Amino acid sequence: VHYFSPGPASLPESVRNQIKEELLDTFGIGVSVMEISHRSKQYEQLNEETQAIARKVFQVPATHSILFSPGGAQQHFSVVPKHLSAPGEEIAYTDTGVWAHLACEEVFALPRKVHLVFDGRTNDYVSLGNPQDWDIPQNSKFIHLTVNNTVYGTEYPTIPTFGNIPLVLDMTSSLAARTDIPWESTALVYASAQKNFGIAGVSVIIMNNDLLEKSREITKHNHLGKAHSYHAIYDAKSALNTPPVFSIFAMNRMLNWIDHSGGTPAMEQWSLEKAKMIYSEIDAGLYIGRTHKNCRSRHNFVFKLPTEEQDNHFIAEAAKHNLLEIKGYRCVGGIRVSMYNGVCMESASVFAEFMRDYRKKYG
Ligand code: PLP
Numbered sequence: 001v002h003y004f005s006p007g008p009a010s011l012p013e014s015v016r017n018q019i020k021e022e023l024l025d026t027f028g029i030g031v032s033v034m035e036i037s038h039r040s041k042q043y044e045q046l047n048e049e050t051q052a053i054a055r056k057v058f059q060v061p062a063t064h065s066i067l068f069s070p071g072g073a074q075q076h077f078s079v080v081p082k083h084l085s086a087p088g089e090e091i092a093y094t095d096t097g098v099w100a101h102l103a104c105e106e107v108f109a110l111p112r113k114v115h116l117v118f119d120g121r122t123n124d125y126v127s128l129g130n131p132q133d134w135d136i137p138q139n140s141k142f143i144h145l146t147v148n149n150t151v152y153g154t155e156y157p158t159i160p161t162f163g164n165i166p167l168v169l170d171m172t173s174s175l176a177a178r179t180d181i182p183w184e185s186t187a188l189v190y191a192s193a194q195k196n197f198g199i200a201g202v203s204v205i206i207m208n209n210d211l212l213e214k215s216r217e218i219t220k221h222n223h224l225g226k227a228h229s230y231h232a233i234y235d236a237k238s239a240l241n242t243p244p245v246f247s248i249f250a251m252n253r254m255l256n257w258i259d260h261s262g263g264t265p266a267m268e269q270w271s272l273e274k275a276k277m278i279y280s281e282i283d284a285g286l287y288i289g290r291t292h293k294n295c296r297s298r299h300n301f302v303f304k305l306p307t308e309e310q311d312n313h314f315i316a317e318a319a320k321h322n323l324l325e326i327k328g329y330r331c332v333g334g335i336r337v338s339m340y341n342g343v344c345m346e347s348a349s350v351f352a353e354f355m356r357d358y359r360k361k362y363g
Helices: 013-022 041-058 076-084 098-108 209-221 230-235 245-260 263-282 308-320 345-362
Strands: 064-070 090-095 113-119 143-146 167-170 186-192 202-208 300-304 335-338
Touching: 013 245, 041 064, 041 202, 041 245, 041 263, 064 209, 064 230, 076 098, 076 186, 076 202, 076 209, 090 098, 098 113, 098 143, 098 167, 202 209, 202 230, 202 245, 209 230, 245 263, 263 300, 263 345, 308 335, 308 345
Parallel strands: 090 113, 090 143, 143 167, 167 186
Antiparallel strands: 064 202, 186 202, 300 335
């Protein structure tokens, strides 16, 4: 089976097998990772090792701290701005797709002066505009970008920077797959694990150390519970409340696999190659790509055929070849094929070949 789910996403075969083998007696003491106390020395060691491998794979410099938070990325849409800005302060947001839009909705409900500096709704989210043209107030506390827009299939070819204005990056579908994070300009990165580096249940927050310290004061005015405060989670070494131990274990195994496979540089290279294979088929005729070519996603390939009937036929034919989970998102329609780190090169080339054969037969 070749499985192209937009997330939760495929794990590499060897990671799946490793997790299966280790599941029931994970630490050699007859106890599974699902049962182990998060205060045991075995879990503490797993947690520390996962921190270390995360820092290596995500290429995080000493200026930033890493913490693991239970739950998904969406939980952080309203929590992130409460760590970096106080009521009444200015912040800048971009609406580049479904998830970016939800992040905007959450922040517009807060007592902040929110500047929407790019509104992708005006072009039906087919492009990301030109970031250099955006009018961002100089005293903005940060600007929020969604690096890869999973639903519409757009991604910044390089992550833009805006002088002294710190970046906040939703990298849910791009962390561990891109090497160009401009750390010096970055206040905070957040991502849930289930696309490129693990399974659902845990999110990673990477925050500039100085801003993490400053957030101790800022959060006092922002009505945040302790369990949602990044500094409290950091102080408790990511075990403030019972952590999602199984998700952290799976993330550990996936991060180690990434590391042994050449790290994020190799993942980035493979993503670019997989994307090239699929986009060359899209551009060869019959298929209609959804986005502008200058901001095509490296992970989510969104296209359609001339009619909805043909879309459905394509999806049904693909299923006969065990090419699964390629239906477009409900508000977009058409086809979306997602290839994150766990989707191997062979699956990408099998899919590209299927597209070629289908075009020859029905195009
Ligand atoms: N941000 C982006 C870019 C996403 O693609 C998604 C989910 O697909 C989310 C946020 C929401 O993630 P979660 O389901 O972990 O809350």
